[in-house]
Amino acid sequence: MSEKTITRAQLTEAVYQEVGLSRNESADLLESVLDMIADTLAQDETVKISSFGSFSVRQKGQRIGRNPKTGEEVPILPRKVLVFRPSQVLKARINENN
Numbered sequence: 174m175s176e177k178t179i180t181r182a183q184l185t186e187a188v189y190q191e192v193g194l195s196r197n198e199s200a201d202l203l204e205s206v207l208d209m210i211a212d213t214l215a216q217d218e219t220v221k222i223s224s225f226g227s228f229s230v231r232q233k234g235q236r237i238g239r240n241p242k243t244g245e246e247v248p249i250l251p252r253k254v255l256v257f258r259p260s261q262v263l264k265a266r267i268n269e270n271n
Contacts (some may be wrong), residue, residue: 181200181203181204181207183202184203185199185200186199188202188203190206210228212226214229214230214255216255217230223260224260224262224263225259225260225262225263226257226258226259226260226263227257227258227260228255228256228257229253229256229258230253230254230256231253231254231255231256232252232253233247233251233252233253233254234251235248235250235251236248236249237249264266
């Protein structure tokens with residue numbers, strides 16, 4: 174399995190090809206969508222994209238970790254993490270070739 178990363182430029186090009194907007198308009202549209210998703214998540218709200226999945230922010234509490242080199246216990250501070258849950262449609266699409 175080869176690893177492939179999709180860039181903003183590739184997404185912009187795909188919008189340009191599929192929708193027919195200019196390249197600049199496609200880039201603005203993509204940036205607008207990504208900004209809206211990021212702003213919503215920054216407000217601790219969930220973003221649901223039908224047939225794709227949902228993004229949410231989860232609060233993780235403080236816990237004790239261990240330095241792998243020294244074995245010394247180190248406190249890991251509380252933090253927020255981004256969680257993605259794929260939809261059943263996306264899961265089925267990913268697994269259709271297996």
